[in-house]
Amino acid sequence: MPRGTLSAEAIVDLALRIVDKGGPSALTLAAVAGSAGIVSPSLYKHVRNLAELRALVSARIVNEIADQAGEAVLGRSADEAVRALMSAWRQYVRRCPNRYAALIQSPEPHTAEAGQRLVTIMTAALRAYGMRDSAAIHAARSLRAAMHGFAVLEVEGAFGLPEDLDESYELLTDIMITGLRARQDAT
Amino acid sequence: MPRGTLSAEAIVDLALRIVDKGGPSALTLAAVAGSAGIVSPSLYKHVRNLAELRALVSARIVNEIADQAGEAVLGRSADEAVRALMSAWRQYVRRCPNRYAALIQSPEPHTAEAGQRLVTIMTAALRAYGMRDSAAIHAARSLRAAMHGFAVLEVEGAFGLPEDLDESYELLTDIMITGLRARQDAT
DNA sequence: CCGGTCGGCTAATGGCATTAGCTTTATGGC
DNA sequence: GCCATAAAGCTAATGCCATTAGCCGACCGG
Numbered sequence A, B: 001m002p003r004g005t006l007s008a009e010a011i012v013d014l015a016l017r018i019v020d021k022g023g024p025s026a027l028t029l030a031a032v033a034g035s036a037g038i039v040s041p042s043l044y045k046h047v048r049n050l051a052e053l054r055a056l057v058s059a060r061i062v063n064e065i066a067d068q069a070g071e072a073v074l075g076r077s078a079d080e081a082v083r084a085l086m087s088a089w090r091q092y093v094r095r096c097p098n099r100y101a102a103l104i105q106s107p108e109p110h111t112a113e114a115g116q117r118l119v120t121i122m123t124a125a126l127r128a129y130g131m132r133d134s135a136a137i138h139a140a141r142s143l144r145a146a147m148h149g150f151a152v153l154e155v156e157g158a159f160g161l162p163e164d165l166d167e168s169y170e171l172l173t174d175i176m177i178t179g180l181r182a183r184q185d186a187t
Numbered sequence C: 001c002c003g004g005t006c007g008g009c010t011a012a013t014g015g016c017a018t019t020a021g022c023t024t025t026a027t028g029g030c
Numbered sequence D: 001g002c003c004a005t006a007a008a009g010c011t012a013a014t015g016c017c018a019t020t021a022g023c024c025g026a027c028c029g030g
Helices: A008-022 A029-036 A050-073 A078-095 A097-102 A109-129 A133-155 A165-186 B008-022 B029-036 B050-073 B078-095 B097-102 B109-127 B133-155 B165-186
Strands: none
Touching: A008 A029, A008 A050, A008 A097, A029 A050, A050 A078, A050 A097, A050 A109, A078 A097, A078 A109, A078 A133, A078 A165, A097 A133, A109 A133, A109 A165, A133 A165, A133 B133, A133 B165, A165 B133, A165 B165, B008 B029, B008 B050, B008 B097, B029 B050, B050 B078, B050 B097, B050 B109, B078 B097, B078 B109, B078 B133, B078 B165, B097 B133, B109 B133, B133 B165
C-alpha cells in the first residue's frame, strides 16, 4: 500500500480548512481531493461518500465544541457553570463561524457519540440546580436550543438590526440562568 | 404573451409543495419546472436563479409564521402573549417541518421585509414587560433564538433521547417567561 | 523475490444550474 | 380584423459535481 499519509483523519483536517475558508458550500469532494493532491474518485478509498465526510466533519466539530464547553465548566457550578458554558459556546461560534454553519445535526453514529459528550457536560452542570434524570434532559435541551438558535441566527446574519449582539447574548444568558434557577426553587 | 397562468407566486406555490413532500434538498429548478409542465430553462423567465427562488420561498414561509404568530398574540399580553407566541411557532414547525427546514435566514430584501413583521409582533408582545427600543430588540432576539433553536434541532432530529419533546418545550417556554419577567422587575 | 492488497488513476454516467439563442403565441394598438 | 412586439416557451450546449467501474503500480509480509 502506497502513501500511508492520507487517512480519514487527515481528510477531515483538509475538509475543515476548506470549510473555514469558503463556508459549508465549498465542502465538495473535488475541493478536498484537490487540496490533497489527488483526484476526487480516489477519495472513495477513504470515505464512503460526501454525506459521510460531512458527518465526520460534524463529529469533529462537535468534539471541538465539547472540549471548549467541558473546559469552561470545569470547577464551576450552577449559575457560573451555565454562564461559562454559554460564553464558551458563542466564543467557538465566533472563532469558527463557518465550521458551526457546516454542522449537520444528524442521528448519525459518530456525531451522536460526540453529542453524548455534550449532553453529559450539560447535565452535569445542571445537577447543581437539583436537576436529575428527565428534568436535567429537558433543561439541557432548553439550554442547547437557546445557544444553538442564537449561534445559527448570528452565523447566518439573521440579526439585521444594529443593536449590539453581545448585549443580546448577555440577556439570553441571564434569562436562561434566571429561568433555570426559578425551576430549582419551584421543585 | 402566452400562458399568463405562471407567475412567480404560482412558482413559489409549486416549490412549497415540493418542499413539503421531499424536504429542502428536493427543491431544484428541474423539479419545479417539471411540476409546472415546462422545462427548467423556462423558469428563468420568472425567477432569476435558484437562490432567488429559495429566497422567495423563505419569504413566504416567514410570512406564514408571522401570520400564525400575529394571530396567536392578538388580545394577549405579557406572559400569555409570549406563551401563545412560542406555542404558535412550534405548531407551525410541527405542521410544516420541511418548510421550516427550507427556511434560509438571509439578509435578502423579501425575507427581511417579512422578518420585520415578526420583529414588530414580538416587540409589541414584549412591551407589556416594560421593554422598549433596544431592550425590546434584545429580548426579541433572545426569544427568537430560543424558538428557532428548538425548532431547528427538532426538525433535524437532533434530540435523540426518548424524553417527551412537548415537556422540553414547555420548560423552555417557562424559562423564557420567567427570565423575561425577572428582567421587568429588575429595571 | 513474489504475490496480494491498498491507494492511486482514467473513463464514463447522470443530475443539476445556467446561458445563449431560436420559436411560438397572445395581445394591444391600429 | 391584423400585425408588431414582447413575453414565455423551447432546444442545445457548457460546466461542475458526485458517483461507479475497472485498471495499474507500488509497497509489505513472507
